[in-house]
Amino acid sequence: MWKIGNTVINGKTILAPMAGITTNAYREFMRSFGVALCYTEMISDSGLVFNNEITYTYLPTNEEKRPTSIQLFGGDTNKLLAAIDKIEKHTDNYDFLDLNLGCPVPKVTKNNGGSAWLKYPKELISMVKAVVEKSAKPVTVKIRIGWDERQINFKELLPELEKAGVSLIAVHLRTTTQLYSGKARYDLAENLQDLINIPLVISGDIYTLDDAIKAMNITGAKAVMLARGQLGNPFLATQIExxxxxxxxxxxxxxDQQLTYMKTLAEMMAKEKGSHHGILTMRGISPHFLKGYPFVKEFRVKLSQMKSLAELDVIIAEIRERALLI
Ligand SMILES: Cc1cc2nc3c(=O)[nH]c(=O)nc-3n(C[C@H](O)[C@H](O)[C@H](O)COP(=O)(O)O)c2cc1C
Structure with a gap:
């Protein structure tokens, strides 16, 4: 047990924010496997300020279970503050406000959002102070280790961010220019938690229970964030917990269990988004449930073209039959 601000967090696994994936239904799915905290996907400050309807669907509804973090991104302090006003008028059903300081996508960084903030530490710290002052909820941040190999500055930033008033720091152990490739830099993260008194959460390459143990042993972090490692392997959270x-x-x-999990998620997605959009999302996610099986390639094509839950049922039956032949 550990705390973010005054909120007790009952576990060692956190569902990472993942754009296009960690919707309300996905978060509920992962909570059933024991994750102790869920993040929304990153939400645009502009989308909120300009009342974009789709952006508002990313916010927690009244049905959202807790604890939940809303992750906000943007490159301009005043717009971020205006977006917080919008969030607070819209919902109180969340626990933390997280700032995305790690997104490497050019569409975001060219407007000074996401990990572009890491290049301007002075501006970053004043922005964070303003957000902490504004937000009714404790503010957390998610950063990368730096912009590129020559500008690795996370160790200097950590105590500064704590001083600016944040309640938790999550570090994705890659540079921005690494994007999602190459290894997470655990070699740079020994005893990282010792640099700050607020909780540290670690992100990067957590695919197995042993990855999680190693990540927490090396860094001293209070918890790990599960991202690509839990896609198609939700039970990883249960194993770690x-x-x-x-x-x-x-x-x-x-x-058999994997196929049941896949089906459950598909039903939850269909309920949330309507059957058409739910199944479109599952086209990308479902092949991950077959990772490691010899017939994954064969069924990836079918799963990535399915049009309905009924079609998914047929494919699942085919996978079961195919598995009997091995
Ligand atoms: C498809 C995808 C979407 C992501 N979206 C977000 C996001 O919205 N906000 C964020 O802070 N990180 C996002 N991330 C980064 C993850 O939260 C995580 O830090 C990263 O994938 C490293 O962990 P991993 O190596 O275990 O996957 C995303 C990653 C992926 C693969």
């Missing part, structure tokens, strides 16, 4: 509760190492799920 169980290990830290009891020391037990749960076996990996069977194919």
């Amino acid at each position: 169980r290990y830290y509760e009891t020391g037990e190492r749960l076996p990996s799920p069977t194919l």
Whole structure:
């Protein structure tokens, strides 16, 4: 058990913010596997300020379970403050306001948003102070280790961000120019938690229970963020939580369990987005549930073209039959 501000966090796993993936339904799906905190996907300050209807669908509804972080991105302090006003008028059903200081996408960084802030530490710290003052909820941040190999500045930033008043720092151990490739830089992160008194959360390359143990042992972080490693492997959260509760190492799920998880998620997505859009989202996510199986390639094509839940049922039946032949 640990705390962000005054809120108790009951676990070691956090669902990372993932654009296009961590919708309300996805968050509920992952909570059922034990994640202790969920982030929304990154939400545009402009979208909120200009009343973009779709942007508002990214915010938690009254049904949202807690704790939840709303992740906001933007490159201009005044617009971020205006967006916070909009959020606070729209909903109180969240626990933390997170600032995205790590997005590497040019569309975001060219407007000084996401990880572009890391290049301007003075401006970054004044912006964070203003946001902390404005926000009714505790403010957290998610950063990368720096812009590029020559500008790795996260260790200097950590205590500065704490002084600016944030309640938690999540570090994705890659530079911006690394995007999502190359290894997360655990070699630079030994005892990272010792640099700050607020909780540290670590992000990067958590695919197995042992990855999570290693990440927390090296850095001293209070928790790990699950991102690509939980896509198609939601049970990873359960394995990590169980290990830290009891020391037990749960076996990996069977194919049957994986197919059940896939179907459950598809139903939840269809309920949230309507069957058409729900199944379109599942086209990208569902092949991950077959990772490691010899027939993954064969079914990836089918899954990425499916048009309905009924079609998913047919494909699942085919996968079961195919597995019997191995
Ligand atoms: C498809 C995708 C979408 C992402 N969207 C966001 C986002 O909206 N906000 C954010 O802070 N990070 C985002 N990330 C970064 C992840 O939260 C995480 O920090 C990163 O993937 C590193 O962890 P991993 O190596 O375990 O995947 C995204 C990553 C992926 C793969």
